[in-house]
Amino acid sequence: MKDRVIITQGTYVASAVKKDQYPEGNLPEIVFIGRSNVGKSSLINSLTRVNNLARVSSQPGKTQTINFFEVGVKIEEAEERKAFYLVDLPGYGYAKTGKEKRKIWSKFIEEYLLHSPRLSFVCQLIDSRHEPMASDVEMFNWLVDNGLPVLIIATKVDKIGKNERAKNIAAIKRKLGIKEISVLPYSSLKNEGRSDLLDVIGDSLLE
Template sequence: MEAQEVIITQASYLASAVNPSQYPAVRLPEFVFIGRSNVGKSSLINSLTRVKNLARVSSQPGKTQTINFYELGAKRAGADERKNFYLVDLPGYGYAKTAKGNRKIWAKFIEEYLTTSKELQFVCQLIDIRHAPMASDIDMFRWLVARGIPVLVIATKADKLGKTAREKQVRVIKQALGVPELSVLPYSSLKNEGRSDLLDVLGDALLQ
């Protein structure tokens, strides 16, 4: 039987943190979003939740400097059961204009979160579909895989390319990350393309 469509029932900003004492007290499943600065993370979060300006979209890369927790509810269409979970937005990596000292601090608290969270389900790593993954993208992917953290690669800004170019770039991403069988999900925040696919993945993890 085909699974019913997954619906986001509510979404709200909950907390910002730079150390474990600031993490939400209530434990819920966590789905993490990470990517280079300006990859379109905030736009994707707003598209996924359909809450305008839930995540602040900035033209200035490197704006997110804390771990931001959003509390979301999800259910399958026609079902009563609703599951709450956290969408966790991590600071962008690989942006040169952020002071080196800052980057080291960010790296430490990001690493601490990713390696100690007991509720972490998987990481959505966002990569701009228009370009081959950069060294920082590849390093982050390998770092996550080496620690046994499940990764879903999302190719953002998919509306910027035609179908053939999109397919080619997905192959480029797989090749650069060294995993030919890797699942890459093209996403357009502008057109909400890929939204139902991403919701299905979240629903499969949440709503057994």
């Protein structure tokens, strides 16, 4: 079946740790955030189908800047092509960095999330194999408390069976404290969930 939303290009634009380093222009921004090693870079590469657009590392905490990628899309019901910034934020939770450095990180991430005028929504990635950790719940609550729209994506679903998947997704909803929240299952390896995520992105670009 043909995808309704097709990504036509994905290019790296900028890395930033402060406002004056953000790229110029008025493109909407869709943000990806998650614990270190949740599979964020793999998901970005799977979504855009651009190999190594986001660098995949086996060492948690490798992304230490806010990385902006310009992504072009063709949406079935739109005459003109659209574009957005895919924004990759540093992983929270475990990282081989001292407390002071983590404080600086969290400050510039908070600054970006609270003050970017172009932010459309945040994709928070949670590893489907485990219950959300305290840092996941804390991040989710912080995003909601600050009025930021959040889409929860359960990563690495290819690594668990169907029954376990249903059970673990229910556990994610329970732990986040919102039963009716929708959780999008995603496998970067098999591109499962890709069309669903593209549909959500397409809808937000048409608003």
